[in-house]
Amino acid sequence: MSTLLLALRNLLRNRRRSLATLLTMVVGLTAILLFGGYRSNIQYGSLTGFVQFTGHLQVQRSGYFEEGSDNPAAYGIRDYAALMARLRQDAQLGPLLNEVTPALQLGGIAGRFAANVSRSVLVNGVDAAARNRMLRWNEYGVVSYAQPLALEDRTADSVVVGQGVARKLRLCGLLPVGMPCTQPAADSNTSHGGSDNTPAELAALSQQEAVPAGAGAAANRIELLAASQRGAPNVASLRVVKATNMGIKALDDLYMAMHLQQAQALVYGRDTPQVTAILLQLHRTADIDKARPRIRTLLAQHGGGQDLTVLDFRQLNPMYEQTSQFMDSMFGFIAMLIGVIVLFTLGNTMSSAVVERTSEIGTLRALGLRRAGIRRLFLCEALLLGLAGVVLGVLAALAVAALINNSGWRWTPPGYAYAYLILVRVGQDLPLLLGSVSGMLGVTLLSAWWPARRAARQQIVDALRHS
Amino acid sequence: MPTVHLVDVCKTYHLDSVAVPALSGISAAIQPDCFTVLAGPSGSGKTTLLNLIGGLDRADSGRIEIAGQVLDALDDDALSDFRARHIGFVFQHFNLLPVLSAYENVEYPLILAGVSRAARRQRVRDMLAAVGLAERMDNRPGQLSGGQRQRVAIARALVGRPALVLADEPTANLDSHTGAEIIALMRRLQREHAVSFVFSSHDAQVIAAADALLPLCDGRLQSMQEGAA
Numbered sequence: 127m128s129t130l131l132l133a134l135r136n137l138l139r140n141r142r143r144s145l146a147t148l149l150t151m152v153v154g155l156t157a158i159l160l161f162g163g164y165r166s167n168i169q170y171g172s173l174t175g176f177v178q179f180t181g182h183l184q185v186q187r188s189g190y191f192e193e194g195s196d197n198p199a200a201y202g203i204r205d206y207a208a209l210m211a212r213l214r215q216d217a218q219l220g221p222l223l224n225e226v227t228p229a230l231q232l233g234g235i236a237g238r239f240a241a242n243v244s245r246s247v248l249v250n251g252v253d254a255a256a257r258n259r260m261l262r263w264n265e266y267g268v269v270s271y272a273q274p275l276a277l278e279d280r281t282a283d284s285v286v287v288g289q290g291v292a293r294k295l296r297l298c299g300l301l302p303v304g305m306p307c308t309q310p311a312a313d314s315n316t317s318h319g320g321s322d323n324t325p326a327e328l329a330a331l332s333q334q335e336a337v338p339a340g341a342g343a344a345a346n347r348i349e350l351l352a353a354s355q356r357g358a359p360n361v362a363s364l365r366v367v368k369a370t371n372m373g374i375k376a377l378d379d380l381y382m383a384m385h386l387q388q389a390q391a392l393v394y395g396r397d398t399p400q401v402t403a404i405l406l407q408l409h410r411t412a413d414i415d416k417a418r419p420r421i422r423t424l425l426a427q428h429g430g431g432q433d434l435t436v437l438d439f440r441q442l443n444p445m446y447e448q449t450s451q452f453m454d455s456m457f458g459f460i461a462m463l464i465g466v467i468v469l470f471t472l473g474n475t476m477s478s479a480v481v482e483r484t485s486e487i488g489t490l491r492a493l494g495l496r497r498a499g500i501r502r503l504f505l506c507e508a509l510l511l512g513l514a515g516v517v518l519g520v521l522a523a524l525a526v527a528a529l530i531n532n533s534g535w536r537w538t539p540p541g542y543a544y545a546y547l548i549l550v551r552v553g554q555d556l557p558l559l560l561g562s563v564s565g566m567l568g569v570t571l572l573s574a575w576w577p578a579r580r581a582a583r584q585q586i587v588d589a590l591r592h593s
Numbered sequence: 594m595p596t597v598h599l600v601d602v603c604k605t606y607h608l609d610s611v612a613v614p615a616l617s618g619i620s621a622a623i624q625p626d627c628f629t630v631l632a633g634p635s636g637s638g639k640t641t642l643l644n645l646i647g648g649l650d651r652a653d654s655g656r657i658e659i660a661g662q663v664l665d666a667l668d669d670d671a672l673s674d675f676r677a678r679h680i681g682f683v684f685q686h687f688n689l690l691p692v693l694s695a696y697e698n699v700e701y702p703l704i705l706a707g708v709s710r711a712a713r714r715q716r717v718r719d720m721l722a723a724v725g726l727a728e729r730m731d732n733r734p735g736q737l738s739g740g741q742r743q744r745v746a747i748a749r750a751l752v753g754r755p756a757l758v759l760a761d762e763p764t765a766n767l768d769s770h771t772g773a774e775i776i777a778l779m780r781r782l783q784r785e786h787a788v789s790f791v792f793s794s795h796d797a798q799v800i801a802a803a804d805a806l807l808p809l810c811d812g813r814l815q816s817m818q819e820g821a822a
């Protein structure tokens with residue numbers, strides 16, 4: 127206790143220097159925490175987005191992900207419904223699962239003869255109700271940008287497309303007001319489908335999202351050309367009910383969702399329908415490592431000899447790992463830089479303190495304080511500064527984070543088609559808080575180590591002569 | 594048994610390859626309950642000898658025994674503990690800790706010695722009263738005069754009830770009137786506490802007050818003389 131008191135009094139003795147050092151630590155820690163919170167928000171945000179969309183784990187035929195994304199015929203999973211039931215009902219796996227749902231992905235060409243335009247698309251045949259439940263998953267409580275899939279309770283021929291697809295197909299009425307879109311050139315000249323393309327009707331379409339097939343619906347009809355299982359071309363007449371912003375531009379320009387049965391009819395016709403993936407969404411991301419081996423076991427037992435594999439969301443979305451690693455390395459770099467600055471600032475403060483107090487060190491030693499006591503005194507001094515810096519730094523970071531989070535600032539990350547809110551997750555990110563705080567205290571002790579050691583090692587008589 | 598027993602103690606300093614002999618062949622015994630003065634001109638080796646006796650520095654050769662303990666046998670930690678328990682120091686520059694009050698400065702050796710808080714309180718108050726500073730115990734050294742600081746230092750040296758108090762020219766930084774008061778105070782406390790005091794000085798006032806005199810010149814002891822008691 128006397129060490130603590132001495133350390134505290136000595137810190138107060140040179141207030142200006144102590145304050146300057148403290149400020150360095152507070153600013154440094156605030157910067158680390160804010161950037162860390164920003165990184166954390168991006169990582170949890172993108173994780174949530176990917177998991178909402180693709181699930182935590184997917185069962186696919188081996189090789190499908192690398193080779194066959196547009197060739198469902200070659201990579202279909204047979205008897206998928208029975209397999210899904212096995213997964214759901216498993217005593218170990220079942221409780222971990224939030225949702226299990228099938229998907230059929232295929233490539234096709236969407237065309238709109240009314241506008242003389244066509245566009246290749248990636249079609250997702252989905253169970254809309256299950257997908258909408260998946261979109262509500264939000265383990266980390268992030269701001270979720272997912273909009274419900276507008277297919278639920280819609281007619282069998284309904285489809286939803288990315289806004290990029292809608293623009294390419296000149297479905298201008300489905301796009302938000304103000305988004306650039308070339309009106310179909312064909313409209314004024316050649317009239318294919320009678321009088322269904324008048325500008326007035328197009329304008330009305332922008333509000334027609336919830337309107338079922340009605341007056342202007344014909345304007346949103348498209349044809350989809352896809353290859354059937356047997357290689358023959360197959361055409362479906364579909365109705366675009368909504369153009370949705372998919373976030374990532376590359377996806378936005380390709381995306382089309384339809385009811386699973388519709389997609390299966392396109393590919394398998396009257397044959398037994400299959401799917402290309404079974405999506406599994408867990409309640410908790412941390413359960414992936416528990417769930418995966420169990421799924422493998424179940425697939426081996428009940429997969430009917432099909433060569434099935436399990437992929438997690440990281441494998442399914444390489445962009446997640448890339449973004450994550452980029453943010454991690456940025457964070458590491460910034461943290462290291464600040465760590466070095468604090469190390470030298472505090473090291474310098476402690477070295478000056480040791481030099482200034484040389485004769486006091488001699489006095490304390492003469493009175494019978496051991497070398498370790500001197501070392502403890504200076505380490506204690508640094509640690510007190512460090513603790514004050516950590517407490518103030520965390521408070522400052524929380525305050526600035528609250529300011530930023532309430533500012534409503536937005537930005538569009540490279541490659542994205544959506545402006546995201548700039549948010550920092552400091553308070554909710556315990557590993558970040560604990561890591562930064564203990565890192566800062568570690569740096570504090572490290573920087574005081576050498577000065578403290580030098581103080582303790584001085585010869586008493588030399589130190590006393592300093593008076 | 595003498596409080597301090599020196600046998601053939603030598604100490605040489607080395608300044609860049611030049612050897613400066615500070616003490617050669619010092620043998621002496623300092624009796625308990627005695628006011629002993631180490632007299633000699635500047636540079637004669639008084640500080641060096643006091644540092645060796647106080648266990649602040651090590652001799653090159655010879656044997657130093659304090660209160661029955663051979664100092665050379667102790668490692669650094671044990672020597673620190675030994676100082677805390679058996680030796681009090683009074684310095685020329687007072688050497689109080691500036692961030693502690695008079696009370697806390699006097700209390701500090703007792704904390705090192707592991708004395709309980711309640712016992713410390715009584716002893717510190719008594720000691721400060723004995724040096725006439727009961728009213729100033731909350732003052733920091735910066736708020737005290739030189740004479741008052743040295744009184745605090747004397748209280749600090751005595752509060753742990755050491756066998757031996759070492760004072761290296763304790764009046765050198767005081768005016769002669771204050772110096773005389775300090776000497777009188779030390780003399781009185783030395784009797785009251787029945788402790789051995791060893792002093793260095795070239796001040797006739799101090800030498801006159803001594804029980805025993807150790808005259809030092811060029812690092813050698815001249816001869817043992819009994820002073821006027």
Ligand SMILES: Nc1ncnc2c1ncn2[C@@H]1O[C@H](COP(=O)(O)OP(=O)(O)O)[C@@H](O)[C@H]1O
Nearest residue numbers: 606608613615634635636637638639640641642
């Ligand atoms: N640290 C040191 N390094 C070199 N020489 C020293 C050192 N300390 C003292 N000396 C020398 O040793 C001799 C004795 O010094 P000291 O013990 O300080 O004498 P006094 O206290 O009687 O003035 C002097 O010649 C002094 O110059």
Ligand SMILES: [Mg+2]
Nearest residue numbers: 639640641761
């Ligand atoms: Mg001297």
